[in-house]
Amino acid sequence: MHHDTTPEENRALLPAPLRILERSGFGAAAPLFTADLRDTDSFERAREVVASHASRLWTEAVREDGGPVDDRPLYWARLTLAARLRSWSPSFPLEAERRAELARLLETASRGITELDFPPGDRWVRVVVTGFDPFHLDGDPECSNPSGAVALALDGLTFPVGERTALVRSALFPVRWSDFEEGMVEEALAPPHGVADAVITLSRGRPDRFDLEVFNGAWRGGGTDNLGQTRTEPVPVSEGPGPEWTRTSLPVEEIVAAVEGPSRVVANTEVVEVPAGGAEPVTRPEGPSEGSSARSGGGGDYLSNEIAYRNTLLRDRLGSRARSGHVHLPKTTRPEEHVDVVEQTRAIVAAALI
Template identity: 70%
Template sequence: MHHDITPEEDRATLDVPRRILERSGFGAADPLFGADLNDAGDPEEARQTVASHASRLWTEAARTDVGTVDDRPLYWARLLLAARLRTWKPTFDLTEADRSGLLHLLETASRGITELVFPPGERLLRVVVTGFDPFRLDEDPACANPSGAAALDLNGWTFTVGERTAVVRTAVFPVRWSDFDAGLVEEALGRAYGEADAVLTLSRGRPDRFDLEVWNGVWRGGGTDNLGVARTGRALAADAPEWTRSSLPLDLIVDRVGGPVVINTEVTEVPAGAEEPVVRPQGPTEGSTARRGGGGDYLSNEIAYRNTLLRDRAGSSIPAGHVHLPRTDSIEEHAPVLARVREIVATVAAGVA
């Protein structure tokens, strides 16, 4: 069977991504992976190869001693590895299900998802933070995503909160509807409700401001993802609520962090009994149907929705919610944003303690 690479993987062969990979030292990831993959003699060896290369990508990308945090090399290297794995012709029989499993392992292990686990200990305060891949790459193939950079910057961070030690674990999500449909958010964050003390999702938002998104909607508004796919309609089945709400300590964050940090309660809804959408600056009204959450109607709103729905369905009351980070135009602009994100995370942890 012929395995076509995806439009996203195809983009990784362009000049700009190639240059980013060469400059970063991540250019060797693909040939090294290819050599080890070709040495694999059976499905189990292939699995071990994928697991070790994927987890090495994540570990290298999340090293915090590198100066300017750049989320792009991890993104582009992962796509080259995925394309190689998708088109690989092994010397042994590999079922479609096996190959799909290997591709899924590559994704989860190189995104930090397989490592969203915490050490035991009564005095630990466990915080999960997630970001996103770069997107809108046809417009700007060199673009980065400050939320992905923040996830790399924060992974493994420990700090003292009163009598306790906060430990941060992070992951970076794809900008693809299909992964959300397949339950990647629930796979990654489901275990957090029972283990973690706070779960923050981050994404790239408007210039020059941090938005603390209060309300999340179930509606997808037709945005195009990194595969060129658009989705319109409800994200989940009819039994899922129209709205979920942030449980982050919003006032405390604004009070302590200062600067351009805004509590955003605005949504767009179709009011009960009506047909046309209405903008509601103060949040949804009783019985309304969602059209836009505070974070919009794209994947950042959806991860916020799915995360807070997981919290509600688990009967948990821990701080969980979404922060839109300021849009940056270059990785040189990441540093002040990442410093502010650390303040936000530390404030959330202090609110728990």
């Protein structure tokens, strides 16, 4: 039985993505994957094939080659593999749940999520940095996401923090409401929250500025994701509803004071709320009032606000002492434009550990 590919997977067949894959060397990933799947005679073997091909995508994407980091080949190659997996007709019985398990493994292993572990010992300062896939691709199919590029560029980075050594591990998240509903963020970030000193989520924001988002709201405001889906509702959390607002634990004032560069760094406290007893949303520059309902965090009402909310709620529920918060990066759309953003974000991450 063949399964319909998703709108996101179908987009990977457009000329621009095909060009990006061809130029990058990631174009060979799908034929190799298809050949290995064809030779697979059991579910266990299929798991091994999916895991090895998916983690190879991640390894290739984070490899330093000296040029500007490009997040797009990883994104398009993953979708091409996902489409091949979806339409694969194995020689053995494969139940829908098992196929879905393979699809999840392809996602997590190619996003760095399965690599979010740290060496033991007191000498390490453990830092998680996350970015997002490209989005708004119908308007600009060649679009790159600076948060994805920065996360790829920072993975494996080490730098001194006093007597200790900071080690960065990165992961990328999809621009899809459904994956967030299914708990992808919590599954990925809960284990490192046990040991991490900082968990910093990144996304693409406004031109020429970094926003350190102070407050995150429990509201989805209807934005369209990469599958063409929208959601307008409270953020659904598996352990029951969370608070209307969560707060960053990054040292935002210290970061603003410490980091210089071409784009200004701002501690953003603005939110949109429905005040207690009120009916209409109002903008509050200094943060939420007592008992209000969230309509927009500092980082808006889309998935960047949602990852910020989920990360900081997870911190609070686990009693984690990690410095957790969200940074909106300057809005750039091409790998060569991200170079300054990568450098300045590296400085922000270092300043977050002061």
